Amino acid sequence: MTDESVKKPQSTSDKLPGVVSVFTLGLGAIAVYTWREGMRKKTMIGFLVLSLLVIFGAWFLTAFLQTGGAQVDTELDTKLVKDICVTAISIFGVLITIFISASVVPGEVENRIIYTVLSKPVRRFQYLMGKFLGVQLIIIINLALMGGLFFVNLYIQEGILPTLLLWTIFLTYFEFLIVSAFTFAIGCAASSAVLPVIGGLFIYITGNLTEYLGDVARRAGQTEAFLDVAIGWLATGLYNVLPNLQNFSLRNQLLYLQPNDPPADAMIPQMVVYGLLYAAAGYVIGYIIFRRKEL
Amino acid sequence: MRQVPTYVLLAVMLVFLAVAGWQGQQLSGLREAEGLYRWMIAASNQVRLFGGLEHIMDELESGRPEPVDDAFFAEVAAASEERLPDNIPIEDEDQTDDGETYPALVRAVRQGGYEQELWRLASSPEFAPLRRDFNRYVNEGRLASIGEQFDLEEMYAQGTLVNLGNMFLGFRKMMANLIWLEVDRYWHEGQYHRMVPLMRTTVALDPTFVDAFILGAWHLAYNITAPMAPTPEALKEYSPRHDAWVGPREVFYYEAVEFLKDGIRKNPTDFRLYFDLGFAVYHQKLEDSENAVRYLREAIRYPHETWARRTYYRMLEENGQYEQALEGWMQYREEFPQNQVAPVFVERNRGLLYEHRAEEAYAEADEAEEEGRVEEAEELRDYGNEQYANARQVWQGMIAMSGGSHPFAETRLQRMDALELAEEGRYYEAVALLEYARWESSEFFEEASELIIEIKQEGGLPLTLSEIQFLERQREAEERRQMREEMEAQ
Incomplete structure (x- = not known):
């Protein structure tokens, strides 16, 4: 990180008193710098380009399937486009989220930039928050790009503005936010990006399998053996504490809105709060690790 | 600035996790309510249309635990009765063939417009025990009315605990599409025996894949049966699963019926499923106009294309319900004055209605004559002649209208x-x-x-x-x- 990027907000915040300056000092500059740096990463650009190609190609893929013998009608075409795009956004979006969240802190430790930044009057909390916000900026911009192309694709396909898609994208972000926060926390403990990337993938997979813990909890205790009962307790505990990414399946439901769907307005605010709470927990874990890190 | 102690931060983190866990439970509660809400709608439709909830048990399901659908539905309907608005009207269609009135829940679902009330009910604290029971029954596989499900225990090893919903990390729809493309490939290769299990897998992975239900039923009722000859009556055997006498060909027709009914259980408000069940299978294949009319009437209750209504009126005509067909066509003509078919069908049903009335009158006249009621017979015959004359007038008018032919x-x-x-x-x-x-x-x-x-x-x-x-x-x-x-x- 160059000195300039830190100096600028430092001079502005000099005028801000006490607590306010603590939370604003350098945050914006670090976040914007993280975003700029992240957007230049080849891995991320690769994923982004691939995802855009898949979303754009979904339209052509269905055309190809028709001539290739599958007698799919227009509705089936639209369904295929929706499914391909949702899958592409989920897969590439989560990969971008994991790679970016995993690499921002370890990357700076590896390049030794972090030493320069922390030698300035920047607190670790502010540095970490700036980094976290920068990561979120990258995720949001990528999601907006992918969602935008999906929006156009669907508009061409259906001929009407797919406004429900905006809710789908909105909820997808909160799913990514949870994955991002916990990957970021692992990143704070690691000195290279490899471990956090593996950890992030693990979080995403297990987050989608949390329901499985619910099944285990429900079925445990049938034999009344101690181990069986103990597994039941453990599964119940984990089921109640770990984030359940299947809760975000509402995003698909919104996209395919069926007339018998329950009113979604009851669920969306709850999911937003759910995402924010887990993200806060993830960030605090990251901070606890990072503040004690020897640098 | 003094650093916040680590234990405070740990406490903050634990608080966040605890609140998030609590929030997760709220969400789980909402998702449970969503499951019950959907089932309440689907089961209410099934009670009215299929006459019950437990009739689909077949040989494959013989090892399953006893279903509790009817008893559980009665419990839910009774609980809803007290909490739904009192002013849900009772219309003709809200009564069974025996004249009994359906519960308020069934009436509310049929008449529509009560979605908010039903959702409030399904997610209310009073319904918590019912939600718990619903989930337990679903997990134990004791609710037949949620539709035929993918039986993982048969497919993999006994006792596998994996929930199908989580197998593909949220990409089930994509997997369903890919499997569906395999179904399509097998169809083109003529490997019909491979299509059926894959079709079932597709809709188990993606129960909202309505096109798969429709195309699957089409494969079953039309493509697979195309090379088969109709079964002579003597060779038909009774099938308890379908409650009908069937041969190899007819089995596929009834399988198509079951497949579409499964689709209806999972997507109770998609008109295309009712339409295909009524027209493509019951009318075209099973020549059962009564059921065709029943399902087409249901199809047009939901948002539908205009051709669905036209087909419904045609089915009413096929079923000899000329008066209702005429009424429908007249309404259609009024709503779509530019439509060129409606006026023709109005006249056609008018003519058929006159003919029908005349023939009924002649039959009654014959009966009266046989019983010695000569005067009455004479009157009936006059009435019949009058109706026949009206019919002739209608047919002649149609010929004149169309330029002599x-x-x-x-x-x-x-x-x-x-x-x-x-x-x-x-x-x-x-x-x-x-x-x-x-x-x-x-x-x-x-x-x-x-x-x-x-x-x-x-x-x-x-x-x-x-x-x-x-x-x-x-x-x-x-x-x-x-x-x-x-x-x-x-």
């Missing part, structure tokens, strides 16, 4: 002429007229052929070989039907 109207007139000739004892002329007429309009062929046989029998004229075969088949079918009735009575 209208095959359907012309054949109706010829039919009436033939019946009059037969009445006068001029059987040869009547038969000759019908022989000519039946080739003029494809819609009239079957009716005319049967009428020819009737007139020939009445006049003692010799029957052709194909007519004798037709009567033999009818006699055999009647014998079988009586045998079945006797067996069922035992």
